[in-house]
Amino acid sequence: LTPKDLSGKKLLITAGPTRETIDPVRFLSNRSTGRMGYAIAKRAKARGAEIVLISGPTELDPPEGVQLIDVKSAQEMAEAAVEYFPEVHAGIMAAAVSDYRPIEISEQKLKKSENDENLMIELTRTPDIINELNKIKGSQKLVGFAAESEALKVNARRKLLEKSLDLIIANNIADENVGFASRNNRVLILNEEFEYQVAIRDKKEIADIILDELKSFL
Ligand code: C5P
Numbered sequence: 001l002t003p004k005d006l007s008g009k010k011l012l013i014t015a016g017p018t019r020e021t022i023d024p025v026r027f028l029s030n031r032s033t034g035r036m037g038y039a040i041a042k043r044a045k046a047r048g049a050e051i052v053l054i055s056g057p058t059e060l061d062p063p064e065g066v067q068l069i070d071v072k073s074a075q076e077m078a079e080a081a082v083e084y085f086p087e088v089h090a091g092i093m094a095a096a097v098s099d100y101r102p103i104e105i106s107e108q109k110l111k112k113s114e115n116d117e118n119l120m121i122e123l124t125r126t127p128d129i130i131n132e133l134n135k136i137k138g139s140q141k142l143v144g145f146a147a148e149s150e151a152l153k154v155n156a157r158r159k160l161l162e163k164s165l166d167l168i169i170a171n172n173i174a175d176e177n178v179g180f181a182s183r184n185n186r187v188l189i190l191n192e193e194f195e196y197q198v199a200i201r202d203k204k205e206i207a208d209i210i211l212d213e214l215k216s217f218l
Helices: 035-046 074-087 129-136 152-162 205-217
Strands: 010-015 020-023 026-028 050-055 067-070 092-095 100-102 122-125 140-146 168-172 184-190 195-202
Touching: 010 074, 020 100, 020 152, 035 205, 050 074, 067 184, 074 092, 092 205, 100 129, 122 152, 129 140, 140 152, 140 195, 140 205, 152 168, 168 205, 184 205, 195 205
Parallel strands: 010 050, 010 092, 050 067, 092 140, 140 168
Antiparallel strands: 020 026, 100 122, 168 184, 184 195
């Protein structure tokens, strides 16, 4: 039987990719499936927490009993996160948010050009959701993720500080057996006092380890 050790706690979880529209049929996105965020939502719910799950487009069934907010773009995800953040004790930011979006959304489908081999689509930065939440943060805790292809620990530590996170979960996306679209994950969980290398495990087990750590300072 799962202990209800998170009862009375409300968590905001972002999950999945975002989609940045190019034209009526095209978008920019990434390989995130949402599995890590959904696994955290499911375990936290099972442990008694109340959950607001803000999700980009995924193929997953939302865990039963969570409040699901469906969004598409980074901008929509940011707006939903800012709206719900004041109600929660912590934010767990597991979404793979697109860092850039097309400056202009074409109302018509883009046509191929007869005389130009190349097409330029100009991009601009999307809002950094963690930064937006930091601006309105009270006593809430913030957990972030870092998907890195090199210098995992150094980049994760830098992000922990730059984003004023309470905990960061770093995974090496160059590692072929784990990570995106995989059921398993191998992660480094760290903050200023704590560093924990988790061997390849089911995302459900990793979710529980992240929640154990978060609970210790909630
Ligand atoms: O800086 P980087 O994008 O690698 O940081 C990753 C962390 O920041 C993740 O927790 C991700 O959910 C979050 N993030 C965000 N808003 C963005 C980009 C990333 O909240 N626009």
